[in-house]
Amino acid sequence: MISVCSARTIQASPSSIQLFFPRNRRRITSDVLRFSTNLSTRCSDDDEYGEARSERIANYAGIRLEETVDVNPGKVRLDSWISCRINGISRARVQSSIRAGLVSVNGRIIDKVSHNVKAGDMINCTISELQPLRAEPEDIDLDIVYEDAHVLVVNKPAHMVVHPAPGNATGTLVNAILNHCSLPMVATSNGEHPSDMDISDDEFSSIEIFSRVSEAPIRPGIVHRLDKGTSGLLVVAKDEHSHAHLSAQFKQHSIERVYISLTCGIPPSTAGRIEVPICRDPNNRIRMAAVSGTNNNPHAKHAASRYKVMEILAQGGSSLVEWRLETGRTHQIRAHAKYMGIPLLGDKVYGGTKSMATSLLRTKTSSSCHSQLMQLVSSLERPCLHALTLGFVHPHTGKNIRFSCPPPTDFAEILSQLREIGTKKI
Secondary structure, X not given: OOOOOOOOOOOOOOOOOXXXXXXXXXXXXXXXXXXXXXXXXXXXXXXXXXXXXXXXXXXXOOOEXXXXXXXXXXXXXXXXXXXXXXXXXXXXXXXXXXXXXXXXXXXXXXXOOOOEEOOOOEEEEEOOOOEEEEEOOOOXXXXXXXXXXOEEEEEEOOOOOOXXXXXXXXXXXXXXXXXXXXXXXXXXXXXXXXXXXXXXXXXXXXXXXXXXXXXXXXXXXXXXXXXXXXXXXXXXXXXXXXXXXXXXXXXXXXXXXXXXXXXXXOOOOOEEEEEOOEEEOOOXXXXXXXXXOOOOOOOOEOOXXXXXXXXXXXXXOEEEEEEEEOOOOOOHHHHHHHHOOOOEXXXXXXXXXXXXXXXXXXXXXOHHHHHHHHHHHHOOOOOOEEEEEEEEEOOOOOOEEEEEOOOOHHHHHHHHXXXXXXXXXX
């Protein structure tokens, strides 16, 4: 059983940290990229996590693509088609180029990112200049679980965004790291990494920051992310070797990550595995959706999660569930929980609204508990999801290291109140 009150496995150790400066970074000029690949090679997991990621181009500005669509791609958007042909570029960056009028189809400028391409179309695209976001060091306390010369493990608080993005330029983990490392103000690429409200939690995601003075890329080495509302453990690489090594572990899905959540209701079985692809919800761009088949959505990606009910709470109105990820898709646990009919408490984006939680809990409990339930539900300010355990092979020593960190006060208090109403350990 998981003890949510257990102490950390390894405590922080004092050490200096430096964000690393990758050497021999290639500069990209306005070369024309002509590709002979066809659509059958588009957007696989290997593309997403491949070795090219570790040598990601720092600035794609001025890159031009000229290519004719040589096979019938079916219903494929212009932004998706282009992003799959410029290795490592984000779709957000391609979209900004389209909206800037830098993409034409058969000689006609197209500024609609969802324009469908077809066989025979001649695509011309020039990637736009980056519009930098200024990221300044900020005196924000970091809860450092472990630190040595090569890696940093941080306990991220809920409500903190990992990196600057439009709408979240300050107060991020990157701002805190810049201060922790005594680095100057930098500019980060605007649009490369959407904010939490615009989907931001794929398993593997390098962050690149560009020095305002030297234009040399500075990468804090954040190789994975947590949603804004999710608390818990996150690893940061402090040198390029560590970054590449950790990235490879994420690619191979060998990183151990255990989450705990509080759900609305209880799963249909006490333990199981859910393997349902995930894609962006076509009706709500800030949300992902678990879909039962990929025939009607070629963009859906394989996603698999294992779950185990640790405790039934509030007479079946809620449960404490452990999750282990086999893949790391955007909002994977939240999307899979919704698909199973047990959205996370407090997750209004995925159905775990206050009204839904109140309605469910009231039907499962006696009237004497309703006043307490109303107070409990009113305190929900984020999805009740916590990254409890993180384990990986140390990139320099080769040893397996593992960290655990109990959930924060808000999670623990809600759990305690649910236990007072009723608890049954599994």
